[in-house]
Amino acid sequence: MSLLADAVGQSLSTRPDIIGTEISKALSGLHDQIPPFPRTMAMKIIEQELGAPIQSSFTYLSEEPVAAASFGQVYRGKTIDGRDVAVKVQRPNLRHVVVRDIYILRIGLGLLQKITNRISHLPLYADEFGKGLVGELDYSIEAENASKYLEAHSSFTFIHIPKVYRDLSRKRVLTMEWVVGESPTDLLSVATSNANHEVSETERIEANRKLLDLVSKGVEACLVQLLETGLLHADPHPGNLRYISSGQIGFLDFGLICQMEKKHQYAMLASIVDIVNGDWGSLVRSLMDMDVVRPGTNVRRVTMELEGALGEVEFRDGIPDVKFSRVLGKIWSVALKYNFRMPPYYTLVLRSLASLEGLALAADPNFKTFEAAYPYVVRKLLTENSADARRILHSAILNKRKEFRWERLNLFLRVASTRKTLNRMIASKSESSADYLPSKPSGVIEVAQMILKLLPSKDGIVLRRLLMTADGASLIRGMVSKEATPLRQQLCKVIADVMHQWVVQALGQHITALKYSRLTSGSSKKDLVASTSRSSVSVDEYQAILRDPRLKVIFLRIISSTRKDPALMLKFSWTSFIMAVTASARAFHRVLVSLSEAFVSSLPLSPKRVAVSA
Numbered sequence: 001m002s003l004l005a006d007a008v009g010q011s012l013s014t015r016p017d018i019i020g021t022e023i024s025k026a027l028s029g030l031h032d033q034i035p036p037f038p039r040t041m042a043m044k045i046i047e048q049e050l051g052a053p054i055q056s057s058f059t060y061l062s063e064e065p066v067a068a069a070s071f072g073q074v075y076r077g078k079t080i081d082g083r084d085v086a087v088k089v090q091r092p093n094l095r096h097v098v099v100r101d102i103y104i105l106r107i108g109l110g111l112l113q114k115i116t117n118r119i120s121h122l123p124l125y126a127d128e129f130g131k132g133l134v135g136e137l138d139y140s141i142e143a144e145n146a147s148k149y150l151e152a153h154s155s156f157t158f159i160h161i162p163k164v165y166r167d168l169s170r171k172r173v174l175t176m177e178w179v180v181g182e183s184p185t186d187l188l189s190v191a192t193s194n195a196n197h198e199v200s201e202t203e204r205i206e207a208n209r210k211l212l213d214l215v216s217k218g219v220e221a222c223l224v225q226l227l228e229t230g231l232l233h234a235d236p237h238p239g240n241l242r243y244i245s246s247g248q249i250g251f252l253d254f255g256l257i258c259q260m261e262k263k264h265q266y267a268m269l270a271s272i273v274d275i276v277n278g279d280w281g282s283l284v285r286s287l288m289d290m291d292v293v294r295p296g297t298n299v300r301r302v303t304m305e306l307e308g309a310l311g312e313v314e315f316r317d318g319i320p321d322v323k324f325s326r327v328l329g330k331i332w333s334v335a336l337k338y339n340f341r342m343p344p345y346y347t348l349v350l351r352s353l354a355s356l357e358g359l360a361l362a363a364d365p366n367f368k369t370f371e372a373a374y375p376y377v378v379r380k381l382l383t384e385n386s387a388d389a390r391r392i393l394h395s396a397i398l399n400k401r402k403e404f405r406w407e408r409l410n411l412f413l414r415v416a417s418t419r420k421t422l423n424r425m426i427a428s429k430s431e432s433s434a435d436y437l438p439s440k441p442s443g444v445i446e447v448a449q450m451i452l453k454l455l456p457s458k459d460g461i462v463l464r465r466l467l468m469t470a471d472g473a474s475l476i477r478g479m480v481s482k483e484a485t486p487l488r489q490q491l492c493k494v495i496a497d498v499m500h501q502w503v504v505q506a507l508g509q510h511i512t513a514l515k516y517s518r519l520t521s522g523s524s525k526k527d528l529v530a531s532t533s534r535s536s537v538s539v540d541e542y543q544a545i546l547r548d549p550r551l552k553v554i555f556l557r558i559i560s561s562t563r564k565d566p567a568l569m570l571k572f573s574w575t576s577f578i579m580a581v582t583a584s585a586r587a588f589h590r591v592l593v594s595l596s597e598a599f600v601s602s603l604p605l606s607p608k609r610v611a612v613s614a
Contacts, residue, residue, distance in 0.1 A: 181242030472561030496586035
């Protein structure tokens with residue numbers, strides 16, 4: 001089989017939802033079951049490259065290759081100093097095969113260009129593809145790529161990149177750390193197997209869980225590469241992924257990596273927001289920033305085409321309720337009509353997400369790539385203080401008059417109300433658990449507490465800038481609206497909780513004077529104070545917020561913007577009064593309950609034993 005046919009087969013094997021399960025399983029064999037070349041030939045290549053007998057470098061090399069691919073095959077081994085390694089050996093006489101296949105592809109694309117009368121020079125795609133394939137013929141380049149990739153992603157602990165042993169690597173031999181893990185193909189096989197005696201129901205459930213965890217981590221890893229490091233793994237098919245028992249996702253094969261430009265990273269970020277918001281005009285501008293839409297293209301016509309193609313997409317809770325592959329197909333149809341360019345990085349990103357979505361859909365037909373990816377996008381926009389990120393955030397939730405678009409702000413709040421997003425917004429990226437499995441929202445109260453924590457923090461500069469930029473009156477107008485009733489109710493709970501803590505602490509200092517002798521010791525005192533530890537916002541944090549001069553300036557600016565509208569100011573004052581009274585009543589009730597429980601528990605009453613006879 002030719003290299004090109006193998007590459008196409010590998011890509012299709014990740015999409016059982018498109019080509020069917022049986023064909024997918026058949027093509028998946030391309031990753032791990034390509035016929036190997038003889039072991040004697042492989043050992044000879046190793047000795048030639050290392051310039052020494054096998055025994056001087058390895059105490060063990062497996063008799064059969066553990067994996068065989070288009071360019072080489074992998075043996076499991078152990079070095080002289082006891083390291084478990086994977087030794088990849090390049091197939092003999094490979095260069096002329098690569099040159100032949102690229103030549104054939106170039107001729108084929110040239111004929112296709114003539115038949116379709118396309119403006120773009122299609123054979124250039126063959127040249128670009130050929131550069132990548134020729135680069136893979138030199139394993140010293142792959143070793144450099146792996147080291148570069150490891151350095152760029154070392155702070156993201158859920159991603160595992162094997163180490164390269166340079167002393168045992170050459171142009172046609174690559175020695176890397178052995179990664180112990182399960183392949184997505186094996187997990188998928190177990191997860192989708194029918195009931196039989198070989199695979200139990202427990203094993204199927206566990207395989208399905210691991211597969212979904214791998215996919216969700218894969219989605220986050222893809223977003224990390226796309227939006228953080230800009231360094232993309234160019235070939236993330238199932239054969240190059242492993243699920244490690246520690247919960248990490250392992251990447252293999254670094255023959256091809258792609259470095260994105262910063263402007264392309266932000267344009268890709270903006271395009272995700274545009275798709276979720278259904279803003280097709282902004283999507284076209286983002287595609288122009290990605291160098292996908294050619295200069296001189298009729299932007300208005302392209303926008304109308306995209307709106308017609310994607311306007312039928314349904315939304316659930318503000319997120320596109322559609323497969324990523326379907327959205328990609330719609331964009332692709334417009335791209336072909338208007339001769340869009342497909343930069344290498346753009347093709348790689350789309351291929352990665354489509355591949356991961358294919359695996360996820362095989363395990364969970366309800367998996368939505370946008371739903372899994374958008375919380376990461378929200379966190380990125382709410383915590384990164386850069387001009388480009390702020391521009392995307394402002395365009396997403398503010399209109400041209402700098403007024404809040406509440407339907408979009410509500411979407412941000414809903415997405416932010418998932419625990420996985422909140423935890424990441426407070427934790428550093430190195431502490432990320434990478435749990436991107438769908439989870440239920442933890443409630444608007446979590447959002448309110450998150451905002452209170454985030455505003456005075458270092459990362460809160462993005463929110464502070466947003467509040468200073470936006471029209472304050474629109475914020476007040478939204479806060480007193482009927483739609484914001486749930487948010488006001490939850491804010492009341494937060495304020496009541498803080499007031500309750502303050503009263504408990506104040507009573508704790510004068511507890512002796514109140515003659516609750518047993519309340520100052522033992523479990524009663526602990527029970528009374530325990531309520532303070534259950535809150536996400538402490539009294540000290542709340543006081544720090546009130547004392548923060550930056551937040552005072554923001555608050556005064558927002559209030560002053562409402563003075564031009566006396567009716568709005570009156571409604572805001574009345575709403576604030578109601579919230580204060582409600583929060584005070586809640587806090588007073590909780591204090592009474594806490595004191596009553598403490599008083600009852602302090603009474604010297606012995607439990608009575610009651611005998612019941614039948």
